[in-house]
Amino acid sequence: MTPRLKPAALALLFPALVLGWWEWESRQSAGHAYAFAPLEQIGRSFVDMLSDGTLLFQAGASLQRALTALLIGGSIGIAIGVATGLSRLLDRTATPLITTLRQVPILGWLPLVALWFGNGDGAKLLLVSLSAFYPTVLNTQKGMQAIETRYAEVGRLYGFTRWQALRLIAWPSALPLIFTGISQALAFSWIATIGVELLFSATAGLGTEMMAAQVAARTDVVLVCVACVGVMGFALNQLFGLLRARLLRWQPPIRN
Amino acid sequence: MSDPRILRDPALRPTSTGTGAVRISGLSKHYAIGGKAMTVLDGIDLAIRPGEFVSIVGPSGCGKSTLLRLIVGLDTDYDGEIRLDDARVAGTGLERGLVFQDHRLFPWMTVAKNVEVALLNQKLPRERRDRLIAEHLALVGLADFGDAYPYQLSGGMAQRAAIARALVNEPKVLALDEPLGALDALTRVKVQAELQRIWMEAGTTMIMVTHDVDEALFLGDRVVVMSSRPGRIARIVDVDLPHPRDRASPLLHRLKDEILAELTREPREDDGTLVSFPPRIRN
Amino acid sequence: MSDPRILRDPALRPTSTGTGAVRISGLSKHYAIGGKAMTVLDGIDLAIRPGEFVSIVGPSGCGKSTLLRLIVGLDTDYDGEIRLDDARVAGTGLERGLVFQDHRLFPWMTVAKNVEVALLNQKLPRERRDRLIAEHLALVGLADFGDAYPYQLSGGMAQRAAIARALVNEPKVLALDEPLGALDALTRVKVQAELQRIWMEAGTTMIMVTHDVDEALFLGDRVVVMSSRPGRIARIVDVDLPHPRDRASPLLHRLKDEILAELTREPREDDGTLVSFPPRIRN
Amino acid sequence: SPSGKQADEKIVDIAGIVSPKDGKNEFVGGIARIQEDGWLDAELAKKGWNARWVPVPASVGGPVVNEGFAARTIDMANYGDLPSVIAMAGGVDLRLVVPSRSSTNIYLAVGKDSTARTLRDLKGKRIALHRGRPWEAGFARYVQSQGLKLDDFKIINVNAVAGQAALTSGKVDAIVLIQAEAYVLQDKGLARILWSTANAPESWKMVAGSFARKEFLDAHPDIVQTVVTAFVRQAYWSSQEKNRDTVLSWGTLGGTPLAAVVKDTDNNPLPWRQRFSPLPSPAIQEHFDFVSDYAFRTGLTRKKVDVSKLIDRRYVDQATKDLKLEGWWTDPKN
Amino acid sequence: MLVPLEQVGATLLALASSGELERHVSASLYRLTCGFLTGSTIGVATGVAMALSRNVHRLLWPSFTCVRQVPVIAFIPLLILFFDVEDSFKIVIVAIASFFPSALATHDAVRDIPASHREVARLYRLPLASFLRRVILPATVPQVLTGLRLGLTRGWLSLVAAELLAADSGLGQMMEMGRQLFQIDVVLCGVIVTGLIGFLLDGSVVRLERRLSRWRTA
Numbered sequence A: 001m002t003p004r005l006k007p008a009a010l011a012l013l014f015p016a017l018v019l020g021w022w023e024w025e026s027r028q029s030a031g032h033a034y035a036f037a038p039l040e041q042i043g044r045s046f047v048d049m050l051s052d053g054t055l056l057f058q059a060g061a062s063l064q065r066a067l068t069a070l071l072i073g074g075s076i077g078i079a080i081g082v083a084t085g086l087s088r089l090l091d092r093t094a095t096p097l098i099t100t101l102r103q104v105p106i107l108g109w110l111p112l113v114a115l116w117f118g119n120g121d122g123a124k125l126l127l128v129s130l131s132a133f134y135p136t137v138l139n140t141q142k143g144m145q146a147i148e149t150r151y152a153e154v155g156r157l158y159g160f161t162r163w164q165a166l167r168l169i170a171w172p173s174a175l176p177l178i179f180t181g182i183s184q185a186l187a188f189s190w191i192a193t194i195g196v197e198l199l200f201s202a203t204a205g206l207g208t209e210m211m212a213a214q215v216a217a218r219t220d221v222v223l224v225c226v227a228c229v230g231v232m233g234f235a236l237n238q239l240f241g242l243l244r245a246r247l248l249r250w251q252p253p254i255r256n
Numbered sequence B, C: 001m002s003d004p005r006i007l008r009d010p011a012l013r014p015t016s017t018g019t020g021a022v023r024i025s026g027l028s029k030h031y032a033i034g035g036k037a038m039t040v041l042d043g044i045d046l047a048i049r050p051g052e053f054v055s056i057v058g059p060s061g062c063g064k065s066t067l068l069r070l071i072v073g074l075d076t077d078y079d080g081e082i083r084l085d086d087a088r089v090a091g092t093g094l095e096r097g098l099v100f101q102d103h104r105l106f107p108w109m110t111v112a113k114n115v116e117v118a119l120l121n122q123k124l125p126r127e128r129r130d131r132l133i134a135e136h137l138a139l140v141g142l143a144d145f146g147d148a149y150p151y152q153l154s155g156g157m158a159q160r161a162a163i164a165r166a167l168v169n170e171p172k173v174l175a176l177d178e179p180l181g182a183l184d185a186l187t188r189v190k191v192q193a194e195l196q197r198i199w200m201e202a203g204t205t206m207i208m209v210t211h212d213v214d215e216a217l218f219l220g221d222r223v224v225v226m227s228s229r230p231g232r233i234a235r236i237v238d239v240d241l242p243h244p245r246d247r248a249s250p251l252l253h254r255l256k257d258e259i260l261a262e263l264t265r266e267p268r269e270d271d272g273t274l275v276s277f278p279p280r281i282r283n
Numbered sequence D: 001s002p003s004g005k006q007a008d009e010k011i012v013d014i015a016g017i018v019s020p021k022d023g024k025n026e027f028v029g030g031i032a033r034i035q036e037d038g039w040l041d042a043e044l045a046k047k048g049w050n051a052r053w054v055p056v057p058a059s060v061g062g063p064v065v066n067e068g069f070a071a072r073t074i075d076m077a078n079y080g081d082l083p084s085v086i087a088m089a090g091g092v093d094l095r096l097v098v099p100s101r102s103s104t105n106i107y108l109a110v111g112k113d114s115t116a117r118t119l120r121d122l123k124g125k126r127i128a129l130h131r132g133r134p135w136e137a138g139f140a141r142y143v144q145s146q147g148l149k150l151d152d153f154k155i156i157n158v159n160a161v162a163g164q165a166a167l168t169s170g171k172v173d174a175i176v177l178i179q180a181e182a183y184v185l186q187d188k189g190l191a192r193i194l195w196s197t198a199n200a201p202e203s204w205k206m207v208a209g210s211f212a213r214k215e216f217l218d219a220h221p222d223i224v225q226t227v228v229t230a231f232v233r234q235a236y237w238s239s240q241e242k243n244r245d246t247v248l249s250w251g252t253l254g255g256t257p258l259a260a261v262v263k264d265t266d267n268n269p270l271p272w273r274q275r276f277s278p279l280p281s282p283a284i285q286e287h288f289d290f291v292s293d294y295a296f297r298t299g300l301t302r303k304k305v306d307v308s309k310l311i312d313r314r315y316v317d318q319a320t321k322d323l324k325l326e327g328w329w330t331d332p333k334n
Numbered sequence E: 001m002l003v004p005l006e007q008v009g010a011t012l013l014a015l016a017s018s019g020e021l022e023r024h025v026s027a028s029l030y031r032l033t034c035g036f037l038t039g040s041t042i043g044v045a046t047g048v049a050m051a052l053s054r055n056v057h058r059l060l061w062p063s064f065t066c067v068r069q070v071p072v073i074a075f076i077p078l079l080i081l082f083f084d085v086e087d088s089f090k091i092v093i094v095a096i097a098s099f100f101p102s103a104l105a106t107h108d109a110v111r112d113i114p115a116s117h118r119e120v121a122r123l124y125r126l127p128l129a130s131f132l133r134r135v136i137l138p139a140t141v142p143q144v145l146t147g148l149r150l151g152l153t154r155g156w157l158s159l160v161a162a163e164l165l166a167a168d169s170g171l172g173q174m175m176e177m178g179r180q181l182f183q184i185d186v187v188l189c190g191v192i193v194t195g196l197i198g199f200l201l202d203g204s205v206v207r208l209e210r211r212l213s214r215w216r217t218a
């Protein structure tokens, strides 16, 4: 095998094994076929959903929701993370509250948010944003708190204002962790999107499609949705990785 | 400006004009290691005239870096007093600069940006700022490396970049912590000459820690010799020679022997190892 | 063991016995800075005998650290060949050690734990391991600082701790990158003596980068003088004197002048700045 | 409430259960046709009003509608029986303005290899039942009629989806389902229907209908009347034999096979036309009496809801008069 | 519209004194503990392996990145086939949910260890165990713990979701029934209790972190 092929082959090995196992399971019994829709049927559903536009439409709706929420929740999360990372007072007051609220499952908020904000898109966006908020705020806080004294001292020496210290020392040194946070948030907001689509009043979205298919026992459709969610998440992550590499080019390249 | 050679003759120079006088009196500093208190500096008294060049030599771990940190105000937890032009030092200030022993370049900035850091709090027009940065990078031989990141520099290059950063905003008092330690002999001689030129032209007060007694004598108006356990001033040697000096001067050789003798007076154990070098921890 | 003074006379020493021979041939190394390729080392050929002490001197940024990194196998992306006892170097190995230019102690470990790192890959009984660590800490004058964390050390103390870590597992080949740069004159002389003693007793092959030509000549069987833009071996100076040497020996003085002359042959710009020091970036 | 409508906004919010179809959510039960028809919009427009349809997925229909009622973001809704009783217990006053006799069947299915023939055979066995959902009351009534209690079984509280998976993998012995789901399973050879409300008294079946918020009703009786009339018009259309196939096809939204839908629909002794009658039958009142009682007895509600005034037939009567449909449906009252 | 606080208080008291709250809390905590311990342990191990070995990275990373975006709820029909509907199925869900954040955070943390630290380890050819314990662990403590905290949160969230789909006990079930039965005070009790439990769990993670990063100055 040429060295070029090897990474691709390795990357595909795992999915291939899973698919093989899947096909085998689906042939076990009717009961198994219920959960393990045969690959061929999944493929057919995929083609159907692609050609009638369902997939693109639903995926687009979910993607838009997830990304908007990521933007809202992520930026608020970073802002609050920075603020609490820098100010001990804020940290003491806000962090326990955030930590407590963070543990309340979306499901807990659901009735309250529905009562206060209705069942519309706003409420959904709020809940998804909340799920993007937590990972970013946590990681940003961690990043801001891990500033090395050595570097902080340079800032003191040159009379950095708080804003300069933030922009030139704290922010760049926290950046790797902030990226981890955003990448966690990406997954969280995806998941929450599907979740609220499923638990709130219906609008377009992969979650809605998935739930309906599940109710109708169309495991094949569910799996097409799942695969679609996964692949889109993967693609977003790759894009995001490029951005990360660009912004963190000051780190020596990693050689294994 | 008059002949710097004459201006720099300590005997001829007026001591009270200009700013940048540092007066240290009764200075002591303690650290705790593993719960045990340790005296690092003990009763330091030192008056530095404006525009003076003071070299500090002393065994490893005797508190030289600690002393510089206190002077620039990075550490304000000490006993005694440090005054700059009669004002008590209570924190860092742009009029006091420091070249750290480790270079401390920000890894996330290019070399040029790292130098710019020192200029951020001065309202300078952009072109002037850029010109200053370029000039100082050229000064330390890094003209081609403005866009490199610190991980792409060699040890000596990083140290030179740190020197450029410290010089670029022309502080009144500049403390240098072994700034030339990682430089090869030739580069070292050149950077020494540059340091001296800047010192003479700008009238900066310079306090330089070095391990090279030749260097201390070549540059310093006075050489402070420290001893350890705890860090004290063992002796202050006046170097009564105008600048720039001739490295081969017999006076410098004599003074060097004196200083080395002072340094080797350090108590030592008999087994030949170096256990006695660092200050002992006291309970 | 026979008289080390005789054993260490390069003329008397058998060259083919023992292990630790390093053979470097046609070695070149390139880096990229901002997309531009830069040749750092170019056509390096060097054969080091087992148990030899080779000193390397050269201008800042000429590729000395890079060369050491290649020898110990931290970087395997190069052209040409490096062989240790006839086996091609393809990665790190416990038989090759390195003292980094920056100390690289792990900040989360005490000094003693940092030294222990070098022994983790050897199955040693705990007491023996502890004894080795204590001995080597004492050797570098840090007996009292085993429980201190790196941030509690002075610059020179950290460097000494790094030396202890490199020595404790007795590698066959030890590369040292300006190991004594941050040490004061006295400590330096003592650690030099210790290095020499260990070298003579253990028969380690040592390759030491230093900026101190005196040091290079005092310790080295040969002194490799490098030039920059790109890094090349300008000259190799044999030091035909038995160890330990007399620092005042006229031969050493003559060789020092020669080496300094070689180092100052470096091309330079006319404006008096140092722009020419580092290798130029080529597109 | 922040996203509720302004007081002066002339919009009536009507919630309906949706199923996805071709990538879009479609309202079930003929609402889609009301929208298409355009009559309602035109009538409301004459009064300066608009209808806003709120889609609600079946899986969370009850809570979402109740929350909307409480937040006054929903004025009218088409949904099931137990949730409306729960809403009233929670302080939201409702009126059932369009009852429907096309009631929903409840099924008990066992695994395909099960030897159970009667409910008694399942004593001590595991039955998947989603608690707090409408079909719980109907099933409880059946259990009661057999001289048993719910406690005689090991009730596994799972939703229908998880329950079906559990049944096919043998993790439970039986499952309570509604509508065509049971036939889907049986036709795939995964389950066998043991019992259903097919031949049970009408009052055992689940009831759906159009509910209106009392507050809204009192403020805008004319608007409610217009909406009710639209629903009755729709019921009339559906009840015509020529539209039977179209109506059946609505059941296949979300991918349910037609065959299963037909089998479920056939489990109704009423003739086709009468199934769409909006005229309240005594069975419906009896059903609500039982549900209210059951909910209180089992602790689902904290107080016993008075359902005696729940059904308000004035609007339906007015509608049949306006549409000149008197006599099209037999009035069960008589 | 909000339920009066005193009513929430009364409900909370009633739930607590009837023993119902305790039943739900202990059921949830049991599932959470088992699931989280399994999931995060495997997660941390996988994260380390992917960051350290290029081949493991190639093998797992694409699948990992895809699958971690998928809500656990989508796997429920599969999981029900293999696991008991009662506890083990929920434990597996918590494990899966907490696996991903722990693995990702660990992977990133290990990858971000400065090259200079890794080089020292390479130079002394540290055996894997020592490398993990002495270099990877201390260098990554804050980040990994952040990942674990997120994993805990996500495990908790998914548990509640799973309890909503299939459970007779557990705080999720309590809240879900509260929603179904339109008893917002019960939901609020759930919110308060889950928040409180989460806060305590989180606090212990934070304390652990402080212990493990004493070497940091400042």
Ligand SMILES: Nc1ncnc2c1ncn2[C@@H]1O[C@H](COP(=O)(O)OP(=O)(O)OP(=O)(O)O)[C@@H](O)[C@H]1O
Pocket: B031, B032, B033, B040, B058, B059, B060, B061, B062, B063, B064, B065, B066, B067, B101, B278, B279, C151, C152, C153, C154, C155, C156, C157, C182, C184
């Ligand atoms: N943050 C700290 N906490 C505890 N002890 C410290 C700390 N910083 C320095 N020390 C101790 O203070 C003493 C003096 O340190 P300092 O860095 O001033 O020495 P130095 O004279 O600069 O030595 P060198 O020449 O090796 O750099 C040392 O013994 C060191 O262990």
Ligand SMILES: Nc1ncnc2c1ncn2[C@@H]1O[C@H](COP(=O)(O)OP(=O)(O)OP(=O)(O)O)[C@@H](O)[C@H]1O
Pocket: A252, B151, B152, B153, B154, B155, B156, B157, B182, B184, C031, C032, C033, C040, C059, C060, C061, C062, C063, C064, C065, C066, C067, C101, C278, C279
């Ligand atoms: N990771 C890297 N990426 C790009 N360039 C690098 C990198 N590391 C070193 N260089 C370049 O390689 C050249 C040689 O560096 P090296 O560290 O070997 O010099 P050196 O001889 O050790 O210098 P010094 O005496 O100052 O330590 C320098 O010009 C430096 O900019």
Ligand SMILES: [Mg+2]
Pocket: B064, B065, B066, B101, B177, C154, C155, C156
């Ligand atoms: Mg120092």
Ligand SMILES: [Mg+2]
Pocket: B154, B155, B156, C064, C065, C066, C101, C177
């Ligand atoms: Mg170097």
